[in-house]
Amino acid sequence: MMQKQFMAALAAGLLSSSMLSSAYAADKPLIVTTIPPIQGLAEALVGDLAEVQPLSNSGATPHGRTLKPSDVRKLTKADMVVQVGPVLESSIQKVLHSNVEDDHILTLEEIRGIHLLEIREGGVWGEGHNHDHDHGHGDHDDHAEEKHDDHGHEDHAEEHHDEHGHDDHAHEEHGHDDHGHEDHAHDEKEHKDHDHAEHEGHDDHDHEKHAEHEEHHDEHGHEEHFSGDGHAHDPHLWLSVKNAKMMVDAMEAQLVAHSPELKDGLAERKTALIAKLEQLDQDLSAQLAGLGDVSYLVFHDAYQYFEDSYGLKPAGAVLLDPERKPGAKRLSELREFVEHNNVKCVFTEPQFKPKLVKVLQEDTNLKTGELDPIGFGLETGGNQYFELMQNLSTSLKGCLTK
Structure with a gap:
């Protein structure tokens, strides 16, 4: 009898500990990132102070990628979404802004002072080439x-x-092949049954939706992504370490604004990360x-x-x-x-x-x-x-x- 009581008490204690651990994990801010380099910088900054999750298929080329139902669920729960921006990731903008408040989105190409280079026109830049x-x-x-x-x-x-x-x-990017994602079957069903509004961004070649997307982003001031002569900037801006340092600063500032209690821990980690960069x-x-x-x-x-x-x-x-x-x-x-x-x-x-x-x-x-x-x-x-x-x-x- 005593042994049964002891085992019951032990099980209750373990369950309580597990619930506390889960509650603690749930209390951590959730950061969602769109590509691996940004995921890496975010993880280096926050350590175990926050949870960082990537969008699915983030290792694939970001040009023309569409989001799956599991991605939409991440976005709706995120305390901060870090993206490069519309020039690189135009295909996800409508779904992103339909499911996440603007003040929860950090767009790296919009960081004040970030170094932007214009896209080089033509495929050969050798001296003397036209x-x-x-x-x-x-x-x-x-x-x-x-x-x-x-x-x-x-x-x-x-x-x-x-x-x-x-x-x-291609099949990955359109959500038809998850390559082992555990919620594949569930996502396929959701893809068919889900509210249309949550998936209206999946048809990225629909001209009417592109027009709506452009109008939406004009309202949010995204016209500055283009230089004075109308040329879009090169979006691969994370490949500058100096830009990476500014991204870390911006991520820390936005995360502290959301979770002030993390200020001291993030400041210490940021100092070490900047030195390493x-x-x-x-x-x-x-x-x-x-x-x-x-x-x-x-x-x-x-x-x-x-x-x-x-x-x-x-x-x-x-x-x-x-x-x-x-x-x-x-x-x-x-x-x-x-x-x-x-x-x-x-x-x-x-x-x-x-x-x-x-x-x-x-x-x-x-x-x-x-x-x-x-x-x-x-x-x-x-x-x-x-x-x-x-x-x-x-x-x-x-x-x-x-």
Whole structure:
């Protein structure tokens, strides 16, 4: 009898402890992030003071991504949502602003004083190359030819999907394949039965909804994402360590405004994180010193902030648009450019298939490397951002100094 009473008391104590632990966890602020580099910075800042959760499929390319019902549930519960902004993540804006109050959204490209660079026009930036020519009718001809080929030849269409990772990511991005997410079956049912208003952002190619999206964001002052001449800025702004420090400042300030009791703990963690970022900046500068004159090609123009920080000068990008593969004319021009401009290396990306790079390499001494602006497959945690940036440096130096 005594033993039964003891076991009952022990079980009650354990249950009480578990309930207290759950209540404590539930009391922590919830931060939702849209891409892995921002998740890494947020986790490094808050530690166990808050909970950080990413949107699903955040390792995939953020261009054209749609949100799933499980993402919408996260957004509605979030105390802070950290996004890069509409230029990179235009497809999620309507769902985001329909489910989260504006003062709970931190848009990094809107941080006062953040360093923004304009998108580079044309796909080759080598000295003496005519940018207007690269961005003009020749490219449109390539696109028209490519579209015709894709619709007329099954193998061309399949290759187009391979080149842009759609075999791997398209179903993910439209919520049809969760790759093991535990709420997959539940989400599929919700996707069919859920209130239409919560999913109106899923049809991102509907022109009427795009018009509503643009009107909505004009009301929130998003027109400053464009420079005076109407060109959008390059959205890959997290690849500048100086920008990353400003992002950390902004995340801390907004989180303290929501949860003042975290002020002292966050201030201590932020000081340590800023010091670590400054050391990273110094290390990368030392590693990449002397490589400013080495010519190379990237797969798409995602690294301008990193290159600007460390004096690198890429010759250009293979893709003019991440959503399209180049046509035959474009590839021919790139091959000619490689042969006549001493281009040493071309970099692929894990989100895209490298078939096009093999075409460029034929009968040349062009070397290959891999760059990843998102941190595809990196483990989550406070070191994620540092690994991303170090991996970029290691890949660049490894290919450019061989």
